Amino acid sequence: MRVFKDHPDAWLPSGEGVRRKIVCASKELMMVEFSFEKGGIGTPHSHPHVQSTCVASGSYEFTIDGETSTIHAGDGVVIPSNAVHSCVCIEAGNLIDSFTPVREDFLVAHGITLD
DSSP states (O other): OOOOOOOGGGOEEOSTTEEEEEEEEOSSOEEEEEEEOTTOEEEEEOOSSEEEEEEOSSEEEEEETTEEEEEETTOEEEEOTTOOEEEEEEEOEEEEEEEESOOHHHHHHHTOOOO
16 A cells, blocks of 8 residues: 655646645556646646546636636546646636546656556
């Protein structure tokens, strides 16, 4: 069993008004928490990973492959592999994202290796 403990050093900048930390990860799946300030921007990007996002708190305007929707605490969304997506934070809060397969780039940036 591998336990990931929360601590202030776990957070890294992840864009304008955004920071992230890895909540937990295995070789098959990872969970990442993103904390957004009001007006924080998740810039448009895509990746080969399937992503599911749960809104823990706040409100966000999400755009996925050109379709925009406002989501709030308790809402969730699945982002398909290679879909161009972005968001703007309307009300400060946190998102919990799961990725499969794992985001190796995040692991490297956070200095985490999986056994």
